[in-house]
Amino acid sequence: MANVVVVGSQWGDEGKGKIVDWLSERADVVVRYQGGHNAGHTLVVGETVYKLSLLPSGIVREGTLSLIGNGVVIDPHHLVKEIATLESQGVSITPERLRIADNATLILSLHRELDGMRESAATQTGTKIGTTGRGIGPAYEDKVGRRAIRVMDLANPATLPAKVDRLLAHHNALRRGLEASEIQPQTILDELLQVADKVTPFIDRVWQVLDDHRAKGSRILFEGAQGALLDIDHGTYPFVTSSNTVAGQASTGSGIGPGGIDYVLGITKAYTTRVGEGPFPTEQLNEVGQHLGEKGHEFGVVTGRKRRCGWFDAVLVRQTVKTSGITGIALTKLDVLDGMDELMICTGYEVDGEVVDYLPASQGQQARAKPIYTRMEGWSDTTAGARSWADLPAQAVKYVRQVEELIGAPVALLSTSPQRDDTILVHDPFKD
Template sequence: MPVSVVIGAQWGDEGKGKVVDLLAPTMDVVARYQGGANAGHTIKWGDETFVLHLIPSGIFHDGTTCVIGNGVVIDPVALMEEIRQIEALGYPVEGRLKISHNAHLIMPYHKALDEAKERWRDAEAIGTTGRGIGPAYVDKFARSGIRVVDLLDRDGLAKKLRDAMAEKNEILSSVYQSAKLDVEAIVEEYVEFDQQIDPYVTDTSAFLNDALAEGQHVLAEGAQGSLLDVDHGTYPYVTSSHPTSGGACTGLGIPPTSIDRVIGIVKAYSTRVGNGPFPTELDDELGERLRAEGHEFGATTGRPRRCGWLDLVALSYTSRLNGFTELAVTKLDVLAGLDELQVCTTYEVDGKTTTRFPTDLRTLSRATPVYEALPGFSGDLSEARSMDDLPAAARDYLQFVSDHLGVPITVIGTGPKREETLVAA
């Protein structure tokens, strides 16, 4: 049962959308398994650029069915707007998009709570996007969430909304001193979504398992990155779901035995958005150069990303965690023009050298990266279509990473566009 999983191997923003877009023509189904509209997957082809937030990155390829699985939390307003934008570009969505009836919904009160709590945290803010992702997952696991299937029951939905908002408005006003939301206006707006969303609602677990039984190829698309996994990441500076390979099974309702390929997406350097420790961060002119050359600003929020050298301690951890069978290295072109490249191979913590990535926040905050220097390279890489087209030092850099992790590199990004990618022989 051939399922390939595309996973961010760092703190997110690795270029997963581009890799999914590259692989989609060879797939029958592309399925998103976790996260919400806080993720921005950017696709560039020709003169077109589109940032996908909820719909899988295979939607721009004819013949590919896209699935939003039960593990995703869906903002119905954002979803319907994204559908309209894609169709305006000439790509049909109805009949090609299937949404799990068990997926939970992000409601206006989730966004209000997200923003209010970040303000309340002040200096200790997590650095969320304010899209309501965390509060929606809180309600999911508190067994008080509203799911897609609830949209199809207008009377039942109205009651659930009124019950939920009675509690949420009290929290907003009494705890966070924020304005209460208009309950009836939200009820009126959301009971109308049933007609809009009904053509897409499916038992996606049954659909995917039937597709696998028929021998179809499924690509599971994760959002964020492994170091933001709520269990295995740099807690509490994490997302609220499981971007790791295990999340693909629970987020889509497919068995682990169906996965035979796990592709780790690795940026050629490191970036992080939001707060939390970042051992290889470059808080200097070189970090600014990486940000400028790599256009390192959030696709969803526009926030500048923190930039640093490649961290092989962290990547060794996420490779073990996910079981990467191959790597896709993106944004290699951003490093062109540097005379020397530094790669972190170990940490020094409290005077001791370690190759283990500490997920304990206090320990990671004390970790000092130990680097190995490699020769830099120069030139325009965007026309490279094979490994032989790359400068020798660029090939050596990739080989060093592959050898250290014990995982082959099969895809290399040499520019932002779809065609600026090479597949290693």
């Protein structure tokens, strides 16, 4: 049995929820390995819809262990709220079903406030990042600045005052510069102690738990947030998230070691979307973009923000196949393209008069990249609900085969509707 990493191959919102849910039903352990509560999964199990933004997708499955790894930044108040919401839907969440890495970093109210103040202060064109304002970036800054409050600290209240003083020495200096009032240590201490007893029962050494399950031959599924093109190193910097989102982070963000990863499944939308600021070469600010957004219901699970929409960009996905070591892809939302007379696929860019087959790292060159398209005939029949290749229109099959050829990776799963059973399985990632 293989251990599988699921990674979004574009800018996120590729429909990971359905695929992860489909896989998590057959996994023994599901691990969240990066990000925070700034992205979400929508899971549909039977007649019940679950909206998750921090908890791993396995949490709604009886008999599946869910782990939050050290690579995640955790807002403890949001965690408690999300647990309460799921419990109100009949999901029992106990330490037997959920473990949280003792060395994961906490998001505090001061992180959210700093996030918002910075975005508000970014008044010049092109300086806004387009964050969700949930404190993700500032929390990661404190992590690498070695002043963060971590999950394990909640279990040791006596050590908190000194840690909070060290943290505020940095943050109050920032707040003075932003003309904001300083924060008193007791405010942060009260904030932490208010939820400590609700979080501490779940604390564990996640790396050890994973090693034990790997030794037993358990099937382990690793899930992240956002997409690979929002990676802090390999994405469209600076319009990215504050963590590594490529598949390699599954190892670093959980502690399993790279040898524990067997298969990387890239979730890939049949067109392209992104939320927030930043370059988007194939964006369609016209009736095509409007059609894709309306038919694809392109609004964020967590924020409700409208997504920008455009044609499929094979250059970007091909690059992600390489930077994440993608073994195969799960192609989603093919049905959104039903009824379109003509489809376009980006196969390269023209940048400053030169044709390139990659996305440049330069912010300026990314903004100047002009897509080079190949045209394909669309199809009038529906793909919605198809569960075999024979159910697909011939032109839809041609489109899928063209995508495979251009990105250099095969389709392992093909999703034809939000319903979990409307999936064409070509290769089972758990049987690598």
